Amino acid sequence: MSEERKATLTIDGKTFDFPILKGVHGNDVIDIRTLGAKTGCFTYDAGFMSTASCQSSITFIDGEKGELLYCGYPIEQLADKCNFLEVAYLLRNRELPNADQKAKFEGTIRKHTLVHDQLTRFYNGFRRDAHPMAVIVGVVGALSAFYHHGMDYSNVEHRDICFQRIIAKLPTIIALAYRYNTGLPFMYPRNDLDYASNFMYMMFGVPSEEYKINPILSRALDIIFTLHADHEQNASTSTVRLAGSSEANPFACVASGISCLWGPAHGGANEACLNMLEEIGDVSRVGEYIKRAKDKNDSFKLMGFGHRIYKNFDPRSKLMGKVCADVLAELGLENNRLFKLAKALEKIALEDDYFVEKKLYPNVDFYSGIVQKALGIPTTMFTCVFALARTAGWLAQWEEMITDPDYKIGRPRQLYIGAARRNVPDIGKR
Numbered sequence: 321m322s323e324e325r326k327a328t329l330t331i332d333g334k335t336f337d338f339p340i341l342k343g344v345h346g347n348d349v350i351d352i353r354t355l356g357a358k359t360g361c362f363t364y365d366a367g368f369m370s371t372a373s374c375q376s377s378i379t380f381i382d383g384e385k386g387e388l389l390y391c392g393y394p395i396e397q398l399a400d401k402c403n404f405l406e407v408a409y410l411l412r413n414r415e416l417p418n419a420d421q422k423a424k425f426e427g428t429i430r431k432h433t434l435v436h437d438q439l440t441r442f443y444n445g446f447r448r449d450a451h452p453m454a455v456i457v458g459v460v461g462a463l464s465a466f467y468h469h470g471m472d473y474s475n476v477e478h479r480d481i482c483f484q485r486i487i488a489k490l491p492t493i494i495a496l497a498y499r500y501n502t503g504l505p506f507m508y509p510r511n512d513l514d515y516a517s518n519f520m521y522m523m524f525g526v527p528s529e530e531y532k533i534n535p536i537l538s539r540a541l542d543i544i545f546t547l548h549a550d551h552e553q554n555a556s557t558s559t560v561r562l563a564g565s566s567e568a569n570p571f572a573c574v575a576s577g578i579s580c581l582w583g584p585a586h587g588g589a590n591e592a593c594l595n596m597l598e599e600i601g602d603v604s605r606v607g608e609y610i611k612r613a614k615d616k617n618d619s620f621k622l623m624g625f626g627h628r629i630y631k632n633f634d635p636r637s638k639l640m641g642k643v644c645a646d647v648l649a650e651l652g653l654e655n656n657r658l659f660k661l662a663k664a665l666e667k668i669a670l671e672d673d674y675f676v677e678k679k680l681y682p683n684v685d686f687y688s689g690i691v692q693k694a695l696g697i698p699t700t701m702f703t704c705v706f707a708l709a710r711t712a713g714w715l716a717q718w719e720e721m722i723t724d725p726d727y728k729i730g731r732p733r734q735l736y737i738g739a740a741r742r743n744v745p746d747i748g749k750r
């Protein structure tokens with residue numbers, strides 16, 4: 321009989337045992353849920369450096385090996401053999417769809433691509449030059465005003481509808497943000513097109529001429545969606561889970577995830593990376609910027625480098641580098657200035673002691689900006705594309721949380737370091 325492993329903690333001479341839980345892959349965890357009650361102490365772990373915030377059966381990352389699995393399947397195989405909608409189905413259902421399930425799911429998504437006409441009025445409330453991430457935070461949050469009454473999220477069918485709606489409508493909402501920003505007329509979705517092609521059509525088509533789909537470019541965009549679809553308990557996913565833990569409306573929870581994703585330390589890195597490449601401008605200046613990135617007194621960081629979990633390589637960045645090369649070849653842009661600059665920067669940084677010692681490697685955002693720019697997507701829209709894809713993961717994680725029998729509202733504790741208890745002085749003495 322296997323003996324249950326325990327961790328023993330000694331505080332002021334008293335010992336306390338805590339069970340050690342084993343996952344399918346990855347680090348074991350010490351179950352400290354009873355720690356506060358047993359010992360009167362909490363743990364302190366700013367930035368969740370050593371804390372598992374939940375148990376999950378969706379995504380697994382091995383940062384040392386540079387491995388990313390969605391429901392057990394390696395990201396390389398999913399990117400090669402599946403499309404994004406199959407991946408979205410997988411994340412939610414934990415199994416890939418069979419042929420019938422795939423056809424049914426894709427058909428349902430196609431039928432939900434339109435947004436309520438009233439929702440399009442929201443765009444007029446924004447400045448034309450508003451950042452599109454600010455716009456989609458607002459508009460996606462506003463979906464909760466359209467789909468709230470009568471929704472019972474303990475009902476699986478209601479959760480089904482919610483998942484289908486958001487996956488289907490996000491491309492429309494994001495394309496509308498772009499069209500509003502540029503002043504181009506809104507394009508209604510075309511339900512005869514696949515998911516990525518329809519997004520390209522709504523972004524770049526015009527009513528006055530036929531829009532020709534380039535299947536190579538659509539497929540590249542679809543792979544980008546797959547690479548970004550989920551990434552276990554990252555900052556934005558944890559934000560969605562925390563917001564959802566109060567039983568908030570899931571569309572509002574996704575809006576909170578979009579807000580978190582926007583930051584340059586997270587999804588905003590692809591935009592920041594492209595801006596950085598533009599600023600560097602030429603291979604001859606790479607050394608100067610590498611020097612700045614290493615300078616402790618300079619806040620400059622090499623955008624698109626480094627990751628909390630991956631300490632070997634980010635498997636998504638390898639795939640993204642390949643997608644980038646394919647797209648540039650298709651468009652005859654092999655000699656693209658920024659691509660060459662990125663290659664040179666990557667090579668120099670990978671050989672530099674500072675980056676080698678700190679295990680800083682290109683992350684998924686390093687090449688995603690270049691490939692998106694080549695597809696015609698403007699820089700400010702890059703993180704919106706990321707949000708579109710990540711919505712599949714956010715909703716799968718939200719559902720996993722609210723259907724978990726152990727689920728509780730998220731409520732971290734703190735180590736209070738403010739003023740000790742004191743009395744408010746009388747007004748004359750202040």
Ligand code: ACO
Nearest residue numbers: 584585586587589613621622623624625626627628678683
């Ligand atoms: N350039 C230069 N130095 C860096 C970089 C970088 N890109 N990233 C980390 N470092 C240094 C830090 O200064 C720190 O140095 P120190 O130990 O001397 O203080 C050390 O490496 C460890 O870095 P942390 O910031 O502590 O690592 P953490 O895991 O907290 O942060 C993060 C990871 C936020 C991704 C960080 O590497 C970063 O800011 N990178 C640039 C932004 C970026 O590309 N973000 C996208 C992440 S992927 C995604 O969200 C899809």
